[in-house]
Amino acid sequence: MDSWYKFKRVFLSVGVPPTFWLVAFFLVPLALIWVFSFGEKTGVVGIDITWTIDNYIRAFNPDILKIFAKSLWLAIAATVICLFVGLPVALGIVYAPSKWKGLLLLGIMLPFWTNLLIRTYALIAVLRTRGYVNFTLEWFDAKIRVLFDLFGMGGIATALLGERFQALELLYNDNAVILGLVYVHLPFMVLPLYAALERLDRSYLEASLDLGAGHLRTLWNVVVPLALPGIISGIIITFIPALGSFLTPDLLGGPDSAMIATIIERQFKSANDWPFGSALSFLLMYITFGALALRAVMAKRGGSDGLEG
Template identity: 90%
Template sequence: MDPWHKFRRIFYSVGIPPTIWLIAFFLAPLGLIWIFSFGEKVGVVGIDITWTLDNYVRSFNPDILKIFAKSLWLAAVATFICLVVGLPVALGIVYAPNKWKGLLLLGIMLPFWTNLLIRTYALIAVLRTRGYVNFTLEWLDGAARWFLELFGMGGIALAILGERFQALELLYNDNAVILGLVYVHLPFMVLPLYAALERLDRSYLEASLDLGAGHLRTLWNVVVPLALPGIISGLIITFIPALGSFLTPDLLGGPDSAMIATIIERQFKSANDWPFGSALSFLLMYITFGALAIRALMARRRGGDGMGG
C-alpha cells in the first residue's frame, strides 16, 4: 500500500473537514467543561475560573459517593443481566439458519430506530399501577377465582389465592431502573457477542461434545474462553452508557433511585452550579477512561501471552 504522503491533497481534503468538526463540536466543548470544573460559581449564572480543586473535593462528599456507588451497582447488575440474557440470544442467532439471521439481527437493532423517550414511556405503560403487567395478573387472579367458585370451591380459592389481587408497585424503585437499563442496553451486549461467536471455529464445539462434555460444560469451558474478547467488549460497551444513563432512572426510578447522571443534570439546570456539575461529569469520564484502559491492558497482555506461546 502506498504511503499517505504521496497523496497529500486527497488526504487533506478528506481528513480536514471531519477534523475541524471534531475539534469544534466535541473537543472544544469538552475542554470548556473541563475548564469550568476548576471554577467557582459567581452569582446566579456566573463562573469565575480560579483553577481551584474544591469542586473535585466536594465530589467526595459521602452523599455524592453513595450515589456514585449506587450508580456503579445498578449499572453492574444491569450489565450482568444483559450478559446472561444476551449470550443465549447471540448463540441462537449464530446457529440460526442463514435465511433467518438477517431478520434476527434486524430485530435486535430495531429498538435503535425508535426514540429512547418513546420506548421508556412504553415501558412505563407496561409497569405502572394500571399497566399491562398488573392488568394481566389481576385478570388471571379473577379468572382463577371464577373457575374455582364455578365448581363450588370458593373456600379453596380464598385459601389458595388469599385476598383480592392488589396492584404491584413496579415503578419508581431500583428494580424498575435495572429493568429499564437492561431493556435499553441489551442490544449493546448482543451485537459484540454475536460478532465474537460468529468467528468461532465450530470444530472445537463438536470435539468437546464428541469427547463427552455436555452442552453447559462446552459452553463454559470452550465457548466462553474463545469468545472472551467479545464478552469483555460487550461488558464495557454496555456498562459505560448504563453508568451514565439519565433518562431511564429519571423516569423509572424514585427519589431513592437517582443515579449520578441525574445529579449532574440537576447541577446544570436546577442549581445552576456548572463548576460542580462539570467536575462530576469529568469524574464519570475518568471512570470511563479507566474501564477502557483496563480493557486495552487486558488485550495487550492477552496478545503478549499469545506471542509468547
C-alpha cells in the same frame, strides 16, 4: 505502497473537515467543561475560573459517593443481566438458519430506530399500576377465583390470593431502573457477542461434545474462553452507557433510585452550579477512561498470551 506525504492535498482535503468538526464541536466544548470544573459559581449563572479543586473535593461528599455507588451497582447489575440474556440470544442467532439470521439481527437492531423516550414511556405503560402486567395478573387472578368457586373452594382461593388482587408496585424503584437499563442496553451486548461467536471454529464444539462433555460444560469451557474478547467488549460497551444513563432512572426510578447522571443534570439546570456539575461529569468520564484502559490492557495481555502460546 507510497507514503501519505506524496499525496498531501488528497489527505488534507479528506482529513481537514472531519478534524475541524471533531475539534470545534467535541474537543473544544469538552475542554470548556473541564475548565469550568475548576471554577466557582458566582451569582445566578456566573462562573469565576479560580483553578480550585474544591468541586472535586466536594464530589467526595458521602451523599454523592452513595449515589456513585448506587450508580455503579445498578450499571453492574444491568450489565450482568444483559450478559446472561445476551449470550443465549447471540448463540441462537449464530446457529439459526442462514435465511433467518438477517431478520434476527434486524430484530436486535430495530430498537435503535425508535426514540429512547418513546421506548421508555412504552415500558412505563407496561409496568405502571394499571399497566399491562398488572392487568394481566388481575385477569388471571379473577379466572383462578372463578375456577375455585366452581368447585366450592372459594375460601381456599381467598386464603391463597387474599381478599382481592393487589397491584404490584413495579415502577419507581431500583428494580424498575435495572429492567429499563437492560431493556435499553441489551442490543449493545448481543451484537459484540454475535460478532465474536460467529468467528468461532465450530470443530472445537463438536470435538468437546464428541469427547463426552455436555452442552453446559462445552459452553463454559470452550465457548466462553474463545469468545472472551467479545464478552469483554460487550461488557464495556454496555456498562459505560448504563453508568451514565439519565433518562431511564429519571423516568422509571424513584427518589432513592437516582443515578449520578441525574445529579449532574440537576447541577446544570435547577441548581445552576455548572462548576460542580462539570466536576461530576469528569469524574464519571475518568471512570469511563479507566474501564477502557482496563479493556486495552486485557486485550494486550490476551494478545501477548496468544503469541506466546
